Amino acid sequence: MKQNTVYNCPGCSTAHKVQLNDATLVICQVCNEIVADNVADSEKPKAAHIPDDWSFLQIGTTGVYKEYNFTVIGRLRLQLRNDYKNFWCTTCDGGKCLWIAESFGSFALFTASWTEVKNDLSQLHAGKKVILANNVTLRGEYVEKCEGISYTGEIGPWNLFYPGFFLIQASNGSGQTAFFTIKKNNRHVLSGQKVTLEELNLKNILTWDEWK
Ligand SMILES: [Zn+2]
Incomplete structure (x- = not known):
């Protein structure tokens, strides 16, 4: 999927211009149809309604973190057994993807991309130590x-x-x-930094009375 390509939604004809230089998927925000994707057949996404969560962020929210000026352009929501995570997809620097993970008002920011992990991660549980490729040592918080x-x-x-x-x-x-x-031998990692809401300097956010 090339940046700046315009796709028309097959469901409602709304035009969507690709903003990232490495987009994987474009979903119509009007009718939830898949507009374009470059996903392998085994993982082909299906159109589905995305539930609202209590969040300040929305598509169109902008922010500034250090040298990154970003705009939220998509949301991917994981429902876990005891929790949920929103991965907000943002674009900055003319098409770079930067992820913001959010759940219950806690945030983490990821300027790097997902990378494949070669090690066996089956021993990684809450409290267990894991060392990343850049020698950063972390401890497992939860497995869901x-x-x-x-x-x-x-x-x-x-x-x-x-x-x-x-x-x-x-x-x-x-x-x-x-x-x-982790999905069988498919193991990936996204590493970044926990951030506070204040550090993200968000604009165009939802306020309490707008959220419903
Ligand atoms: Zn549509």
Whole structure:
């Protein structure tokens, strides 16, 4: 999928211009149809309604974190057994994908992309140590099975579009954090930094009375 390509939604004809230089999926925000994707057949996404969560963020929210000026363009929501995670897909620097993970008002920001993990992660549980490729040491916080996945807007590089995989978050005292996804031998990691709402300097956010 090439940046700046315009696709018309097959459901409602709304035009969608691809904003990322490595987009994986475009979903129509008007009618939830899949507009375009470059996902392998085994993980082909299906159109589905995405539930609302209590969140300040929405598609169109902008923010500034250090040198990154970003705009939220998509949302991917993981329903876990005891929790949920929103992965907000943002674009910055003219098409780079930057992820913001959110759940219950806690945030983490990821300027790097998902990368494949070669090591066996079957021993990674809550409290267990894991060392990343850049020698950062983290401890497992939880392991949860993904029970549902839904998405809307434009989504950057992402591998798994069906539930049933395991999500693990591991972090350390310096605020470094990583998500791992495990589906049989398909193991990926997204590593970044925990951030506060204030550090994201968000604009165009939902306020209390708008959220319903
Ligand atoms: Zn549509």
